[in-house]
Amino acid sequence: MVEHKKSCLLCNNKSECFKQLTDNELVFANSNRAEISYRKGEMIAKQGNFYTHILYLQSGMVKVYKELPDSSNLILSIFGVGSLIGLPFLFKNQILDYSVAALEDTTICAIDRHAFEKLIHENGEFAAEVVNQLNYCTLYNYDRLVSLTHKQLNGRFADTLLYLSRVVYKANPFILTLSRKDLAEYTGVSVMSVIRAIKDFKNDGIIDINGNKIEILNFNQLERISKTG
Amino acid sequence: MVEHKKSCLLCNNKSECFKQLTDNELVFANSNRAEISYRKGEMIAKQGNFYTHILYLQSGMVKVYKELPDSSNLILSIFGVGSLIGLPFLFKNQILDYSVAALEDTTICAIDRHAFEKLIHENGEFAAEVVNQLNYCTLYNYDRLVSLTHKQLNGRFADTLLYLSRVVYKANPFILTLSRKDLAEYTGVSVMSVIRAIKDFKNDGIIDINGNKIEILNFNQLERISKTG
DNA sequence: TTAAAATGATGATTTATGTCATCAAACTTG
DNA sequence: CAAGTTTGATGACATAAATCATCATTTTAA
Numbered sequence: 465m466v467e468h469k470k471s472c473l474l475c476n477n478k479s480e481c482f483k484q485l486t487d488n489e490l491v492f493a494n495s496n497r498a499e500i501s502y503r504k505g506e507m508i509a510k511q512g513n514f515y516t517h518i519l520y521l522q523s524g525m526v527k528v529y530k531e532l533p534d535s536s537n538l539i540l541s542i543f544g545v546g547s548l549i550g551l552p553f554l555f556k557n558q559i560l561d562y563s564v565a566a567l568e569d570t571t572i573c574a575i576d577r578h579a580f581e582k583l584i585h586e587n588g589e590f591a592a593e594v595v596n597q598l599n600y601c602t603l604y605n606y607d608r609l610v611s612l613t614h615k616q617l618n619g620r621f622a623d624t625l626l627y628l629s630r631v632v633y634k635a636n637p638f639i640l641t642l643s644r645k646d647l648a649e650y651t652g653v654s655v656m657s658v659i660r661a662i663k664d665f666k667n668d669g670i671i672d673i674n675g676n677k678i679e680i681l682n683f684n685q686l687e688r689i690s691k692t693g
Numbered sequence: 694m695v696e697h698k699k700s701c702l703l704c705n706n707k708s709e710c711f712k713q714l715t716d717n718e719l720v721f722a723n724s725n726r727a728e729i730s731y732r733k734g735e736m737i738a739k740q741g742n743f744y745t746h747i748l749y750l751q752s753g754m755v756k757v758y759k760e761l762p763d764s765s766n767l768i769l770s771i772f773g774v775g776s777l778i779g780l781p782f783l784f785k786n787q788i789l790d791y792s793v794a795a796l797e798d799t800t801i802c803a804i805d806r807h808a809f810e811k812l813i814h815e816n817g818e819f820a821a822e823v824v825n826q827l828n829y830c831t832l833y834n835y836d837r838l839v840s841l842t843h844k845q846l847n848g849r850f851a852d853t854l855l856y857l858s859r860v861v862y863k864a865n866p867f868i869l870t871l872s873r874k875d876l877a878e879y880t881g882v883s884v885m886s887v888i889r890a891i892k893d894f895k896n897d898g899i900i901d902i903n904g905n906k907i908e909i910l911n912f913n914q915l916e917r918i919s920k921t922g
Numbered sequence: 923t924t925a926a927a928a929t930g931a932t933g934a935t936t937t938a939t940g941t942c943a944t945c946a947a948a949c950t951t952g
Numbered sequence: 953c954a955a956g957t958t959t960g961a962t963g964a965c966a967t968a969a970a971t972c973a974t975c976a977t978t979t980t981a982a
Contacts, residue, residue: 530839533920538839552831554824561832584821591820592813595783598827602781603790605834610759610767612842613881616938644960652842654940659961691762845968873930883970888931 472497479520479548481593489583489590496579502566504641509550509564515557517574519549524570525632525641529649530562539650541601542567542632542642551598554581567641611690612652619693621661622686624651625671629680637679701726708749708777710822718812718819725808731795733870738779738793744786746803748778753799754861754870758878759791768879770830771796771861771871780827783810796870840919841881848922850890851915853880854900858909866908 472478472494473487485493499522502508508519511531521543528549529539540562543549549564554577584591611623624647629636648655665671670686672679680686701707701723702716714722728751731737737748740760750772757778758768769791772778778793783806813820840852853876858865877884894900899915901908909915 530835532839532843534843536843538843540835540838552828552835554828555821556825556828556832562835581821584824585817588814588817588820591817591824592784592810595813595820595823595827596785598824598831599781599783599785602827602831602834603785605831605838606759606769606781606791609769609834609838609841610761612838613767614761614763614765643958655960656941656962657939660939663961872928874928884930885932885971886969889969892931 477522477546479546479597481548481590481597484587484589484593485583486587489587493575493579493583496576498574499571500574501571502569504566504568504570507563507565508570508572509560511560511563513560515550515553515560515577517577518551518554518580519564520573520575521545521547521549522571522573524572525567526564526570527567527642527646527650528562528564537649538652539646541604542628542650544632544634548597550577551594552601553577554584554594567646615690615693617653617657617661617693618664618689619691620651620653621647621658621665622690622693625665625678625680626683626686626690628678637677640676640678706751706775708775708826710777710819710826713816713818713822714812715816718816722804722808722812725805727803728800729803730800731798733795733797733799736792736794737799737801738789740789740792742789744779744782744789745806747780747783747806747809748793749802749804750774750776750778751800751802753801754796755793755799756796756871756875756879757791757793766878767881768875770833771857771879773861773863777826779806780823781830782806783813783823796875844919844922846882846886846890846922847893847918848920849880849882850876850887850894851919851922854894854907854909855912855915855919857907866906869905869907 472482472490475482482490482493498517502524508526523545525542525544526549527539528541528543529537531537549572550560553560584594611620615623628640628642629638633639642650644655644658648658651658653661662671662673665686666673668685670680670682670689672681701711701719704711711719711722727746731753737755752774754771754773755778756768757770757772758766760766778801779789782789813823840849844852857869857871858867862868871879873884873887877887880887891900891902894915895902897914899909899911899918901910
């Protein structure tokens, strides 16, 4: 277990928007905060539950996903260190409309939603940074809509690999902590198709894969597949 | 052409967030505002252009869509009176990443993006309302991702019809101002498939269609198709 | 007012990708 | 450490929906 931070005031691991707060506001935030650790695979928040806290990712990695009526899932997003989770429900629903689960051992700060909403109301600089974060999300979702509706298997999986390398792991040979099922649920295809795409890309020398280690060998071709796929 | 409003201060047609502004701030907003009218079919903003203004929809209806490399389109959203368009690019790109076109004769207020950003920074109440609007968008996009990736033709088109009746036209027999092509680009399927879905739904007595007038006869069954489809 | 262009409709064919069945390998867990 | 469970892989088959070809109808523009 990670040692708990003494206070938001002393935290040198703040998300962008918390950097905009005054000392008083940080003390206020701290008094509405809890720090929790999860093991890989554990569920952090469950779709259908009450929405009570914004989650800040101190360490680890999580998936945010919709649980669908046919008991399949759609992974909406994968978040790494420094992300705020749950922003879209601010000023809204009492009910959480997606689930969050740990892809690796993960520590989060849970901040009371009403405290967070109060900070937005009272501090425009903080609010502006929240808008900024939300907008990353929105533009990313638009690109996903394009990818998932207008590209076929290889193009979509190329997008997934590029996203993993550039955004999620921020590395090129990277250690995959997602299962094939996760990859399928993110790419919006069947597990079968993911496996086939991996085999194809490996055969074509676009990627190399050894156990959990994936290396993208030919970014250009992957980009090309993403565009034409 | 619509008569131009004298000032934001006197406007009784304000969007939610502008209701949060002080008189001074409204005067400031007004001094950074232009009012423009478009004919049905006209392009209001072009993907790839510089992003300079937030658009407020005074009257009419617009589509916001991505122009894709294969020269097909994906309609991201359809906006009616009272909507703010362009929020996702605040604090971001200089470049607009989607296009906006009028589906009916339309009048918009164009507000300088920097003026808008200044208002967010300086007024937390205004910012909170902007966050609120953005979050509608985000949650809606999540539902769309589910609809477009995990439902097939009939389910997706059922979603489209429900969205048109409940959100866009807010009426049940409604006059369709979208072409079959628009419907296809919104539903993410081919024009052919839209036509077939309309025929099927009509044959099954779920909808009635006469020229441009569509009536949903059986909401329950449409909901059922949306869920199972 | 006619010509041209865009939109709407129908049926036949093709194809991408999902489902199913089966098996191998690798973790869990008692 | 062995039994059971999850995860990864492969091939055969089924199917939803796209593409293509064709034609009717409406709208736009000369």
